Amino acid sequence: MTDHTPESEHTAGTAVRLDQGHVQGTGGVPDRFENPGLPPHVHRAADLDDRAARRAERIVAGLFGLSMVGTLIFLVAYFLVDVETQTFVPVVGRTSLSNVLLGVGLALALLGIGLGAVQWAKTLMPDEESVEERHPLRSSQEARDGFVETMMEGGEKAQLTRRPILKGAFLGSMALFPLPLVLQVAGSLGPLPKNDLSVTWWNGRRDEQTGLIVKPEKKLRLMTDPENKPIRPGEVTIGSVFHVMPEGLLEEHGTHKLTEKGKAAVLLMRLKPEDFQDTPGGRKAQEWGYQGIVAYSKICTHVGCPVGLYEQTTHHLLCPCHQSTFDVTNDCEVIFGPAKRPLPQLKITVENGYLVADQPFQEPVGPSFWERES
Structure with missing residues (x-):
């Protein structure tokens, strides 16, 4: 069959291959372009x-x-x-x-x-328009001398x-x-640890008038947060986690209450004695605990986020901010993530049937980029 369709209809809407260096409809690339010039300058x-x-x-x-x-x-x-x-x-x-x-x-x-x-x-x-002809990019000595x-x-x-x-x-x-x-x-990075982060409510309260640390007259009981109730050892069951504050802090009405709560926050949990590792860290965790009950600072040693996730099967504490992971069976040593220091442990014991702090944290709580002492 003979196709009688005009050639123009064959080419309509079809890409036409051009020879390199040519533009369709111009017959090629012009040697130079005309200078369009600048519009008339309008004075302000x-x-x-x-x-x-x-x-x-x-x-x-x-x-x-x-x-x-x-x-x-x-x-x-x-x-x-x-x-x-x-x-x-x-x-x-x-x-x-x-x-x-x-x-x-x-x-x-x-x-x-x-x-x-x-x-x-x-x-x-x-704001005057100007035209500068292209010149070699090498600066002459005259250009350097004329810079000033x-x-x-x-x-x-x-x-x-x-x-x-x-x-x-x-x-x-x-x-x-x-x-x-x-x-x-x-x-705004915060005070130095010797002035602040090494002192929590477990050490004693800071007098707002004098700035001095008033040590507690007795060992502070561990209180549930926010119920503010003392804790008996039998109430801490395997797999449970208690958010703990020192005795008297939740009743405080001073201007620095939130700061003190953030520094003194503690996580309390119980493990079976055989779950602790037979390492110096595992033995210390047991010695500073009570019948498998251990207490650690809640502030991550990376950038200070609250550590709040406890995995019972592996006994790991997880910081949700940057996934730093701490091993409770080995003195909360870091096993994953950007944190570089274990969580400080609070030594606990029992008095009058309730869990109490036997001694405060032995190192500053919080981010590890501050100085710490063992």
Whole structure:
């Protein structure tokens, strides 16, 4: 059968192979492209009117000043506002006044610098279009020698020398802005262990007036959290886990109650005597326990997350944050994960029928990147 379909219909919608170096419909690649040129330059108000330029200068300086105010708010909140002070924020509800002021201050510091830089570039910095022919990428000695001159010329065009208010406001905002970042990185890692993490409620309570440690007059009982009831050894069955606090802490009403609870939190569990390994760690775990009942700090030694998962069949404690795994049968040694130190053990015994702490933790609790003593 003869196909009478026109050739144009065969090629419609079909990719046509082109010879390399050719463009369909042009007959090939042109030797050069015409320079489209630049659109006519439109002058800004600040380029033509000195009053508009001064007005733009004041706006930029005001924005940099806003950044300085935000930084000062951050510093005042960081050093002077108690983290326990509460305030009401619409939509959010009641929250820490310190956190609100820190967030608002840092936001103003960033926003002021950002908006100030944008306004400066759009109103006062040169915006004339220019064309620079491509040249070899090797810098000549003349280019190096002219670098300083070019920078000085750029500063002159940016009107730094003519407008000292602008320069002062910009430098002031840039000088103050890094302070919140330095405080966040260096100052918010927490106190040194010798000042804080080596002292928990098991050692004694810290007097809020003098800052001194008041040691307990008797051995502290282990209390269930949150019921605040003392624990008898018979109540701790094989496979059960108790979240424990020291006696008196749950009844405390001081401003540092949450901090003390976080440091003193303990996990209590019971194993069969034969489940402990015959190693120095396993023998210590039994000696510091009572009839197979052992107590360990709940704070992971990696970054301080709460260890809260106990696997009865393997006797492993698991931190849910980064999967650090501790072996209860061998003094909570690390067997998996990023933690580098075992969980500190609380030595326990029995008095008047209840479990008590025979002595406090012998090393600081918490992350292992702090110094520890055996």
